[in-house]
Amino acid sequence: GAVVSQHPSWVICKSGTSVKIECRSLDFQATTMFWYRQFPKQSLMLMATSNEGSKATYEQGVEKDKFLINHASLTLSTLTVTSAHPEDSSFYICSARSEATQHFGDGTRLSIL
Amino acid sequence: AQKVTQAQTEISVVEKEDVTLDCVYETRDTTYYLFWYKQPPSGELVFLIRRNSFDEQNEISGRYSWNFQKSTSSFNFTITASQVVDSAVYFCALRLTGANSKLTFGKGITLSVRP
Numbered sequence: 658g659a660v661v662s663q664h665p666s667w668v669i670c671k672s673g674t675s676v677k678i679e680c681r682s683l684d685f686q687a688t689t690m691f692w693y694r695q696f697p698k699q700s701l702m703l704m705a706t707s708n709e710g711s712k713a714t715y716e717q718g719v720e721k722d723k724f725l726i727n728h729a730s731l732t733l734s735t736l737t738v739t740s741a742h743p744e745d746s747s748f749y750i751c752s753a754r755s756e757a758t759q760h761f762g763d764g765t766r767l768s769i770l
Numbered sequence: 771a772q773k774v775t776q777a778q779t780e781i782s783v784v785e786k787e788d789v790t791l792d793c794v795y796e797t798r799d800t801t802y803y804l805f806w807y808k809q810p811p812s813g814e815l816v817f818l819i820r821r822n823s824f825d826e827q828n829e830i831s832g833r834y835s836w837n838f839q840k841s842t843s844s845f846n847f848t849i850t851a852s853q854v855v856d857s858a859v860y861f862c863a864l865r866l867t868g869a870n871s872k873l874t875f876g877k878g879i880t881l882s883v884r885p
Contacts, residue, residue: 688869689869689870691872691873698880699877699878700861700875700876700877700878701815701861701875703872703873706870706872708870714870748813750815752815752873757803757820757822757867758805758817758820759805759817759865759873760817761807761814761815761817762814763812763813763814764813764814764815766813
């Protein structure tokens, strides 16, 4: 069964809306979670690394004010896409590390109209 | 810096054929992990295997087998007697052993298995 739960699975919303995506580790505590973005027919691009109780570390070129990450507990991290625009439409995937293995959520398809 | 190369971009086979997906990696570190993930059309990433750099034993799991060769920095994946359900994008990835180390993904190989 899934060890990482990600919700929602898909979102369609109007431009200017803020969207929150939740990522939960099931049955294990994840001190580190990761957020990725994937464009069609491309590999996963790491957006940020999220550590419980501290500020996320963003990859170069990722706007931290645009993509707000909160990791308030050892089992929950959230990604909020603020004032989303059509260019933010993508597939977002979270990941949580359990010992040496990294497990992924099912992803969120975000479509901004 | 780490790098993972999956030179094959798309592979198409007929059901029951064997197929090998290649993965070559680069790192200066001596300890690391190698992974294979499967991404079916539905989008989720499915963990297939993790291999430690100090464990060069090949592994077999059902129709899946992995060949890890440190001498050539390769970690190839073979599917025996492929099935239509094997159609997916397969990613090879590498990660160092540090606590916050990041996964470096290859570009992925799209495998299509035709009936």
